[in-house]
Amino acid sequence: MPETADGPGTTEDPAAPGRRTRRNDPERRDRIIDACLDVIVERGVAGASHRKIAEAAGVPLGSMTYHFDGMNELLREAFHRFALGVSDRFERRMAEAADAQEAAAAVVALVTGDVLATRRDLVLTSELYTLAAREPEFRDLTNRWMARSRAALGRHFDPVTAIMLDALIEGLTLHRGLDTDPYDAAVVVEAVERIVRSGD
């Protein structure tokens, strides 16, 4: 059974079998948000219902409407957390780079490697963009995300180069993620080089 990471109070009270104590669970809200992302990865936003998320989080259905004012708020918080997480990792990598050359190498590593190229990240990013393409509320979220990425790139590159790099990263990640057999990483190296080389 999946029953992942039993939260506090989820298990039965040994002293009173058959009864469940659920009160006083401060992390419940967080768990719901995480479970929401998990369900989205597996079933998509379309398949992410209150019931599925509640089951995945190990909380009763009633907790959904109690902690969140409707599905939209839950989605907003979930994708906010996701974008923040990816953004943090990106920012950290850029901060760790000593100069533009290291930064370029870090960008290549992010695209070809483990951070942006996860199936989970690909799915969640696509789902978020789909929401953003239709609802301004989520578009604000993606805009803040893009702005943060460009700012992180701005540590090492001029603003225009940062914008172009940001777009290139997006396209490369997306295409490599969707491609049945992704082209060689050398292409990524070359592409990044072409963009940053002229930016000095």
Next chain:
Amino acid sequence: MPETADGPGTTEDPAAPGRRTRRNDPERRDRIIDACLDVIVERGVAGASHRKIAEAAGVPLGSMTYHFDGMNELLREAFHRFALGVSDRFERRMAEAADAQEAAAAVVALVTGDVLATRRDLVLTSELYTLAAREPEFRDLTNRWMARSRAALGRHFDPVTAIMLDALIEGLTLHRGLDTDPYDAAVVVEAVERIVRSGD
């Protein structure tokens, strides 16, 4: 009332009020597919139900299961048509370009202009990628689309440059489409130039 473009047989038979003649409508299947795309643009794949699509196409609900073997087949055909259309327009633009310089200009025009930058195209592309990220069936579709784009670019650029340009176009289009106030078109010109300049 929306009741767009009454198809043949959709209106009442003047000779027999209250009766409807629906037989012999060869374009019905096509109309359903087009209506499907319209509904997806407006409500998303999640909101594209048989009933909504049937209403938009001006056909009875029964026609849905009659012409298509389930929702998945309808989606597959609809997105196939969409990808083919965009691909055709892209191909044509590339074919019209006399040399690499004109091709580069065409790429800029496509990204900043009217073909790829429509809200409709943005929404449909996002929705398709979201499906592709999860289901291999739709991933094949996007793969064929990407292959065709690269082949079209291959008329004027070497294969590696074509791959990079393809990714750049994707990222630029997506970011410009989602950006609340898109950066200047000059950035697009510069980015394309940087990618193709080193490709000679």
Next chain:
DNA sequence: ACATCATATGTACGATCGTACGCATGGTGA
């Protein structure tokens, strides 16, 4: 120890969904 009440949850409702299937329909060959 006990009354109190904010916190938390179980349940029920109306809407909408995809799909199956029996029947109406009208083109067609005799």
Next chain:
DNA sequence: TCACCATGCGTACGATCGTACATATGATGT
């Protein structure tokens, strides 16, 4: 002209959805 039957459609069914709300629960102050 008319019977026939492939084509096309109206309708009903079971499932699932988001959400509201009455009620259970247990922490807390006295």
